[in-house]
Amino acid sequence: MAEQVDDKxxxxxxxxxxxxxxxxxxxxxxxQNLREFKEGLLRVxxxxxxxxxxxxxxxxxxxxxxxxxxxxxxxxxxxxxxxxAEKLSVIDPADYEDIESVRxxxxxxxxxxxxxxxxxxxxxxxxxxxxVRSQIVVLDTGRYLEIPSDLPSRVPExxxxxxxxxxxxxxxxxxxxxxDFSAWLTGWGDKYNDLRLKLMAVDPFFSSLKELRFxxxxxxxxxxGGGNS
Amino acid sequence: MNELLDRYAEVxxxxxxxxxxxxxxxxxGMKVVHxxxxxEGGGVAEILRKLVPMMEALGLDVxxxxxxxxxxxxxxxxxxxxxxxxxxxxxxxxxxxAYETVNxxxxxxxxxxxxxxxxxxxxxxQPAPFLNFCPNRRGKWVWRCHIDCSxxxxxxxxxxxxxxxxxxxxxxxxxxxxxxxxHPQYLIAPSIxxxxxxxxxxxxxxxxxxxxxxxxxxxxxxxxxxSRFDRFKDPLGVIEAYKQARKxxxxxxxxAGGGATDDPEGEKVLDEVRKAxxxxxxxxxxxxxxxxxRTINALQxxxxxxxxxxxKEGFGLTVTEAMWKGKPVIGGDTGGIRLQxxxxxxxxxxxxxEGAALRIRYLLHRTDRLEEMGIRARRLVLENFLLxxxxxxxxxxxxxxxxxxxxxxxxxx
Numbered sequence: 001m002a003e004q005v006d007d008k009x010x011x012x013x014x015x016x017x018x019x020x021x022x023x024x025x026x027x028x029x030x031x032q033n034l035r036e037f038k039e040g041l042l043r044v045x046x047x048x049x050x051x052x053x054x055x056x057x058x059x060x061x062x063x064x065x066x067x068x069x070x071x072x073x074x075x076x077x078x079x080x081x082x083x084x085a086e087k088l089s090v091i092d093p094a095d096y097e098d099i100e101s102v103r104x105x106x107x108x109x110x111x112x113x114x115x116x117x118x119x120x121x122x123x124x125x126x127x128x129x130x131x132v133r134s135q136i137v138v139l140d141t142g143r144y145l146e147i148p149s150d151l152p153s154r155v156p157e158x159x160x161x162x163x164x165x166x167x168x169x170x171x172x173x174x175x176x177x178x179x180d181f182s183a184w185l186t187g188w189g190d191k192y193n194d195l196r197l198k199l200m201a202v203d204p205f206f207s208s209l210k211e212l213r214f215x216x217x218x219x220x221x222x223x224x225g226g227g228n229s
Numbered sequence: 230m231n232e233l234l235d236r237y238a239e240v241x242x243x244x245x246x247x248x249x250x251x252x253x254x255x256x257x258g259m260k261v262v263h264x265x266x267x268x269e270g271g272g273v274a275e276i277l278r279k280l281v282p283m284m285e286a287l288g289l290d291v292x293x294x295x296x297x298x299x300x301x302x303x304x305x306x307x308x309x310x311x312x313x314x315x316x317x318x319x320x321x322x323x324x325x326x327a328y329e330t331v332n333x334x335x336x337x338x339x340x341x342x343x344x345x346x347x348x349x350x351x352x353x354x355q356p357a358p359f360l361n362f363c364p365n366r367r368g369k370w371v372w373r374c375h376i377d378c379s380x381x382x383x384x385x386x387x388x389x390x391x392x393x394x395x396x397x398x399x400x401x402x403x404x405x406x407x408x409x410x411x412h413p414q415y416l417i418a419p420s421i422x423x424x425x426x427x428x429x430x431x432x433x434x435x436x437x438x439x440x441x442x443x444x445x446x447x448x449x450x451x452x453x454x455x456s457r458f459d460r461f462k463d464p465l466g467v468i469e470a471y472k473q474a475r476k477x478x479x480x481x482x483x484x485a486g487g488g489a490t491d492d493p494e495g496e497k498v499l500d501e502v503r504k505a506x507x508x509x510x511x512x513x514x515x516x517x518x519x520x521x522x523r524t525i526n527a528l529q530x531x532x533x534x535x536x537x538x539x540x541k542e543g544f545g546l547t548v549t550e551a552m553w554k555g556k557p558v559i560g561g562d563t564g565g566i567r568l569q570x571x572x573x574x575x576x577x578x579x580x581x582x583e584g585a586a587l588r589i590r591y592l593l594h595r596t597d598r599l600e601e602m603g604i605r606a607r608r609l610v611l612e613n614f615l616l617x618x619x620x621x622x623x624x625x626x627x628x629x630x631x632x633x634x635x636x637x638x639x640x641x642x
Binding site for chain 2: 016018019021022023024025026028030045046047050059126128130132133134135136137138139140141157158159160161208210
């Protein structure tokens with residue numbers, strides 16, 4: 001367990017809790033077969049690639065998704081291409097420099113499959129893949145965390161929009177492609193390295209945001225000892 | 230916190246309502262007008278009845294206006310409704326003229342309110358031409374389509390598109406419903422109101438009262454479909470599924486429907502349904518008045534399984550309502566039912582009466598699975614399909630429309 005008394009860091013500002021809401025938009029691109037899917041991947045705006053990896057967290061979903069992104073799920077469920085679905089599912093956008101590189105990786109894996117296969121896999125007209133993008137509205141809640149030991153009591157009160165912003169959306173904003181909490185903790189030097197590593201080990205891909213909030217809270221409570229510090 | 234929103238916080242969570250306050254802050258004081266074609270009957274009126282006071286509670290200045298039509302007008306708009314859902318419908322010049330005249334007259338009546346609004350939400354095709362009759366409008370106009378628009382009948386869609394294309398944005402319930410239009414198309418699924426008469430918790434005795442009220446047998450499994458008597462809801466297919474399942478398991482079926490004031494075709498379908506049901510004492514066809522919300526609530530809670538065997542469906546709010554009450558749903562594999570009925574998790578999606586019969590038998594046999602699916606169904610609705618989520622997306626959309634097409638709108642000062 002970490003020590004429970006800590007001071008404000010001279011190196012960092014208080015943590016500004018933000019919130020966000022997301023609304024989905026049609027892109028006009030859709031695919032009924034793997035070739036159209038590749039074309040769609042090439043043409044859709046970057047926001048659509050982002051949406052199908054991350055934005056979907058703020059959309060209706062069941063909390064035990066088999067695949068980590070919408071592309072892989074469709075390729076498996078509608079085209080019955082299990083191997084390709086697995087290859088698409090292991091793509092973690094945090095491993096790539098930007099969304100363009102993620103797009104290229106997706107396209108390459110689909111192209112490989114098209115090259116291997118003599119037939120282009122198809123699905124029914126009413127089971128097409130619809131490329132969607134989203135608009136994200138970021139808000140200031142006006143609330144702050146002063147010291148890391150505030151985290152275990154404040155994270156459970158956060159909206160799922162805040163969890164999305166600080167834990168998911170942060171992956172494209174923070175230097176080490178992690179979450180905002182971990183990034184903030186670097187302001188205390190090495191003091192919270194253990195906690196940072198634990199937070200960074202939380203895999204957000206297979207949970208709903210409510211579950212994710214619970215998982216992050218559990219890590220924080222374990223670290224700070226019940227969240228009463 | 231406002232008393233109304235406080236009540237939603239109790240059901241949906243305090244964090245959810247706090248989020249709404251955050252989002253509404255930049256929109257405070259803005260004038261918003263919703264226009265649709267009826268105050269009673271149909272999902273749109275049900276949503277607006279609560280969405281409007283909630284927006285008001287968040288500090289927006291909201292009005293709900295209703296278009297007043299003639300029988301010719303409703304005949305025409307029913308034709309639009311069917312055509313948007315893909316049925317070939319021929320509309321005469323006279324019908325279109327009635328449509329345009331009613332719109333011109335209503336727009337004239339409402340023009341001062343509409344032209345000074347910051348946001349106007351026009352629901353469905355009935356009042357779509359309003360925009361063209363308000364040349365001095367100053368706000369943003371959004372057309373909200375609640376209908377399954379995945380394969381609209383082209384000639385009718387081309388006509389309607391002329392009225393819709395000049396809007397600042399449109400909203401469809403699902404991505405597959407979106408059409409090629411020269412403005413942003415938002416995707417917002419509808420929702421249910423957990424505090425409405427139709428969805429609030431009921432005392433046990435009120436639930437069991439429906440057995441006496443409608444001559445149902447308390448010891449027989451009850452399956453239910455609640456919907457208008459409309460071909461797209463396939464009530465005849467439900468009776469067929471019941472007949473097939475009945476060969477293997479004893480059960481009773483209730484088909485409960487209400488009429489909406491803008492649906493002249495319902496009577497005809499109801500006659501066909503009554504005929505198909507006439508030799509079956511355990512099939513009950515109930516035509517309920519539009520305000521029978523508590524009765525529908527009790528029927529849904531009294532049921533073992535709820536069906537929504539639609540062939541076409543916009544979203545299927547009756548599915549959401551049933552799931553909220555912890556019932557697994559056997560639904561048609563179409564439209565918004567797909568978003569709600571997660572096959573094998575919250576119910577089953579079927580494509581035929583045979584498929585529905587098979588799943589009815591399965592769930593009545595595997596009551597452990599029935600219960601499990603019911604619990605999951607309620608959770609899916611709690612997290613995704615309550616009015617609070619719907620309102621959140623409207624507010625985000627309003628901020629989005631004010632900021633153009635940017636992916637990220639940073640309201641942090």
